Amino acid sequence: MKYPNGKKTETKxxxxxxxxxxxxxxxxxxxxxxEDYLRxxxxxxxxxxxxxxxxxxxxxxxxxxxxxxAYFKIPSTTDYNGIYKGRYIDFEAKECHSKTSFPFSSIxxxxxxxxxxxxxxxxxxxLIIRMxxxxxxxxIDARTFIDYYDSRQRKSLSYEWIKENGHxxxxxxxxxxxxxxxxxxxxxx
Amino acid sequence: MKYPNGKKTETKxxxxxxxxxxxxxxxxxxxxxxEDYLRxxxxxxxxxxxxxxxxxxxxxxxxxxxxxxAYFKIPSTTDYNGIYKGRYIDFEAKECHSKTSFPFSSIxxxxxxxxxxxxxxxxxxxLIIRMxxxxxxxxIDARTFIDYYDSRQRKSLSYEWIKENGHxxxxxxxxxxxxxxxxxxxxxx
Numbered sequence: 558m559k560y561p562n563g564k565k566t567e568t569k570x571x572x573x574x575x576x577x578x579x580x581x582x583x584x585x586x587x588x589x590x591x592e593d594y595l596r597x598x599x600x601x602x603x604x605x606x607x608x609x610x611x612x613x614x615x616x617x618x619x620x621x622x623x624x625x626x627a628y629f630k631i632p633s634t635t636d637y638n639g640i641y642k643g644r645y646i647d648f649e650a651k652e653c654h655s656k657t658s659f660p661f662s663s664i665x666x667x668x669x670x671x672x673x674x675x676x677x678x679x680x681x682x683x684l685i686i687r688m689x690x691x692x693x694x695x696x697i698d699a700r701t702f703i704d705y706y707d708s709r710q711r712k713s714l715s716y717e718w719i720k721e722n723g724h725x726x727x728x729x730x731x732x733x734x735x736x737x738x739x740x741x742x743x744x745x746x
Numbered sequence: 747m748k749y750p751n752g753k754k755t756e757t758k759x760x761x762x763x764x765x766x767x768x769x770x771x772x773x774x775x776x777x778x779x780x781e782d783y784l785r786x787x788x789x790x791x792x793x794x795x796x797x798x799x800x801x802x803x804x805x806x807x808x809x810x811x812x813x814x815x816a817y818f819k820i821p822s823t824t825d826y827n828g829i830y831k832g833r834y835i836d837f838e839a840k841e842c843h844s845k846t847s848f849p850f851s852s853i854x855x856x857x858x859x860x861x862x863x864x865x866x867x868x869x870x871x872x873l874i875i876r877m878x879x880x881x882x883x884x885x886i887d888a889r890t891f892i893d894y895y896d897s898r899q900r901k902s903l904s905y906e907w908i909k910e911n912g913h914x915x916x917x918x919x920x921x922x923x924x925x926x927x928x929x930x931x932x933x934x935x
Binding site for chain 1: 787789797810811812814817823828829830831832836852860864867868935
């Protein structure tokens, strides 16, 4: 998928210390961005809690249940969803520390099936991949990704493929991962 | 909100042991229903994991992280969301053990604000209330509920109000809380 008008999102190549993403996690940046969307009443998009299996709890006081044994579960859906301009939004976000490629093994097959299902039902579904080395975030449309994934040409997305098929997400101070700005252009909202 | 055609959902008043809801929780019934929607590719709607704050973890083996201290958090959103016929769906489900009324204190103010926000952004947003004593489930449109809540006439929904303004949800074996059937009628999907 390309921009209908052939334009690329404006990106800043020079960052000073106060606006650099360095040291911030992608999750923290997306949470900050979502909080600003919520505060400005632009969209309602939240990270889902981490799925866990609770085995033991302790009730030292009536109100304060303490979980004393629990385990992480493999997620059956993506981490983020919500609503924007009346559309259902669903995405997964991943940091990639390799300079050259993003391995498919970084995403659970459940999550790929989930993206496929919601996209077929009318969602705006995508991945956000942060290429940490380059300090750049890309939005990749789920259908574009799944078509390539299903073609089994490779076991990863090369950085070249990501630059060619993805859409760079601009950094702003209040919205360090301003993906809705990209969605407006890519999906024509 | 009333049915556009004035019809009420068909309900079974006689249930035999194998189809009775008795003893099953509303959450279990909604999960079973959502699994059937997913299996039949009707909709993609999931319960969000319970939000917790993790304080301590233990790594006895590399792969197996054990959470040894965690606490429940107050949820900032509702428990269920997803997509159906291209529409964003969002709801909270509550069991009510009183015969006469459903107290507003059963729902966190955060959750009411969340329902209000998603509804304004175009969601199909509602509550599902199970009146346990009567073994009946009702869908209540979020806007109808919030208008009444904001009017501060009372601190609860009377059972009479629920019957008058809510929409009874039919029980089916594969879909013990078949709320999408009601949504088709109430929201004209």
